[in-house]
Amino acid sequence: MTANPPAQTWPKAQAIASEVRRRILDREWRQGDRIPDEADLAVEFGAARATVNKALQVLADEGLLDRRRRAGTRVAVDPVRKATLTIPIVREQIESAGMAYSHRIFAHRPSPAPESVAGKLGIGPGMPMIHLRAVHYGDGIPFQYEDRWINPKAVPGMDRVDFRHVNANEWLVRNAPYSRAEVVFSAANADVRDARLLQTRRGQALLILHRATWNEGQPITTVRIACKPGHEISANSQP
Amino acid sequence: MTANPPAQTWPKAQAIASEVRRRILDREWRQGDRIPDEADLAVEFGAARATVNKALQVLADEGLLDRRRRAGTRVAVDPVRKATLTIPIVREQIESAGMAYSHRIFAHRPSPAPESVAGKLGIGPGMPMIHLRAVHYGDGIPFQYEDRWINPKAVPGMDRVDFRHVNANEWLVRNAPYSRAEVVFSAANADVRDARLLQTRRGQALLILHRATWNEGQPITTVRIACKPGHEISANSQP
DNA sequence: AATCTCTCTATGTCTAAACTTATTTTGCGT
DNA sequence: ACGCAAAATAAGTTTAGACATAGAGAGATT
Secondary structure, eight states: OOOOTTOOSOOHHHHHHHHHHHHHHTTSSOTTOEEOOHHHHHHHHTOOHHHHHHHHHHHHHHTSEEEETTTEEEEOSSOOOEEEEEOOOHHHHHHHTTOOEEEEEEEEEEEEOOHHHHHHHTSOTTOEEEEEEEEEEETTEEEEEEEEEEOGGGSTTGGGOOTTTSOHHHHHHHHOOOSEEEEEEEEEEOOHHHHHHTTOOTTOEEEEEEEEEEETTEEEEEEEEEEOTTOOEEEEOOO | OOOOTTOOSOOHHHHHHHHHHHHHHTTSSOTTOBOOOHHHHHHHHTOOHHHHHHHHHHHHHHTSEEEETTTEEEEOSSOOOEEEEEOOOHHHHHHHTTOOEEEEEEEEEEEEOOHHHHHHHTSOTTOEEEEEEEEEEETTEEEEEEEEEEOGGGSTTGGGOOTTTSOHHHHHHHHOOOSEEEEEEEEEEOOHHHHHHTTOOTTOEEEEEEEEEEETTEEEEEEEEEEOTTOOEEEEOOO
16 A cells, blocks of 8 residues: 555554654644544554554654544644753763863862752752762863762762762762653853853853752752853754 | 552553662662563563563663663663653743733744755755744743744745734644754853843843754754743653 | 674564453433 | 433553564584
């Protein structure tokens, strides 16, 4: 059916998904329309219902379809509005750009959680934490400045690590798995400290990331990352 | 086994996924470890292999597991590094904050694609496009300023729409489904025009979003969005 | 040692059939 | 007209069984 030249040894479910996607994008099936039910599509595509189900679930996750029991499957009125952001490890990011990675620690000491940090993590202020400030460089040029607070109770083995040699970001990613993460983007004018550490001028617009991670409700770490001027972070839609 | 009080009438595959997730987060299975194969887990959980497969695929998508044929399944060394960003419709965003939405068009005319736009979309410069500049307000206060280029060939019916009454963002979302989208975050100091339209001062740091969408390789639209000072955009990890 | 086979295994995928469950529809009683 | 209960339907989920396929590991060849 439907002259399909690039019909290779593709997984059947994916083939069905992309055919359905095509029909939606080409407006054969329009926003809000009800599409044939799984059984009918199974017959049309010569597949089992389970295979069709799998394909449609993918499209529903993408946001292209709305599915409800008994009511059937409809083309979503507000289609695809999701993008996936891959959180990079700084070192890999710098090295994959062909630059030499290095970093420098500007502070690393126990300190009670200030109000702002406690608020973000949902804990009481004054809780003992580790405060870490560091700059990451690519070929010796400042790449990003991170100001991090770590909850030592949530990360066993923290005290035995020497962050002068090991990258905190990386160590945490590998040793403190989390169940929930939050990333917030914003922009700020560089203050005196930002400007000094990133070797730029005061007032320069910087892309700021706030990240926080929890494991089963227990806060692990929160960090403010100031990126070098002009830095970009991109996200893509998956299909 | 393993006293599991909150074992409700949950879908079995999800129950398996969260149990495996728990074992990883609790370090029963550590980074790089090979975990039992599907057949063994199926026996342990009293489920069919297909069900275990489904559960493990979810965790692999999340980035918690690395799976390879014949080599088996291992706990990822660099776990979960993905976050999902939901792209909002401006009007909904403003209204859900309890503010009254309004917008104003500052330019709306056919214009050949300048170099910068052509480059982003991967087309030749000079292609005829529609250029649109608008500001969205919440309770009359500037919320974001968008500078958009639309490829009329990719969006049939464009010419019949009056963007003074209909929101471009919204109309496009509903009428120009896309197969690929890209979002890029950056920061910039407000220039004279940004400052005027957003009612702020020159030099103010602004969060900038560049978005572009394609349908089957054909460019639909690209837009530069300048958010009001202090604006934040957040993303979350899904589990 | 290095390289080329072959074999075997764990995951990838599909199927047919059954059961479950949310929700709509229908039809009954008032 | 109205409300309610029963029937019907479409998606959600699971299962056992089968075959496909990547790729690690063993063994043979150079």
